[in-house]
Amino acid sequence: xxxxxxxxxxxxxQREIVADLAQKNFVEAQAALDAEISKLNxxxxxxxxxxxxxxxxxxxxxxxxxxxxxxxxxxxxxDLRIKNQNLRLQEAENLVESRREILRxxxxxxxxxxxxxxxxxxxxxxxxxxxxQAELDEIxxxxxxxxxxxxxxxxxxxx
Numbered sequence: 001x002x003x004x005x006x007x008x009x010x011x012x013x014q015r016e017i018v019a020d021l022a023q024k025n026f027v028e029a030q031a032a033l034d035a036e037i038s039k040l041n042x043x044x045x046x047x048x049x050x051x052x053x054x055x056x057x058x059x060x061x062x063x064x065x066x067x068x069x070x071x072x073x074x075x076x077x078x079d080l081r082i083k084n085q086n087l088r089l090q091e092a093e094n095l096v097e098s099r100r101e102i103l104r105x106x107x108x109x110x111x112x113x114x115x116x117x118x119x120x121x122x123x124x125x126x127x128x129x130x131x132x133q134a135e136l137d138e139i140x141x142x143x144x145x146x147x148x149x150x151x152x153x154x155x156x157x158x159x
Contacts, residue, residue, distance in 0.1 A: 004124040012113040019106035026099040033092040040085045047078045 006012070054071045057064045 004121050006117045006120060008113060008116065012110070012117065015106065015110045015113060019103070019110050022099070022103040022106040026096070026103045029092070029096045029099045033089070033096050036085065036089045036092045040082065040089055043078060043082050043085055047075060047082065050075055050078070 050071055054068055054075075057067055057071075061067075
């Protein structure tokens with residue numbers, strides 16, 4: 001019996017390549033999302049530090065009006081930057097979700113073809129076993145009939 005060959009092997013290889021690329025794109029999008037989250041956390045930390053500096057300045061200094069005004073303007077600007085960063089973060093999350101869906105679809109297509117290959121391989125093996133069993137049965141029948149002919153032949157001759 002000839003060796004098993006999957007007819008859609010090239011398609012399976014192509015879909016595996018697509019799945020690998022989808023995995024790479026997903027990882028890149030996830031890394032970008034993590035970077036955006038890190039930037040947001042850094043902005044929030046700077047804002048909180050400025051708030052605590054402002055509070056400390058008000059309590060310890062008598063000439064704090066100009067400095068507090070500058071801190072307040074910085075805080076207003078920081079709030080805008082945080083708002084913009086939240087928008088970029090939302091876009092990055094959407095990108096990650098779309099890449100995750102593309103990856104899920106690509107992996108699903110690969111698994112479908114892998115299951116089809118396994119199914120065809122099992123059918124091929126079952127057919128091989130069936131053919132081999134038929135050959136063994138044929139050999140057994142031929143051997144039995146040869147032995148019968150030898151036995152019948154010796155009785156007919158009177159031996």
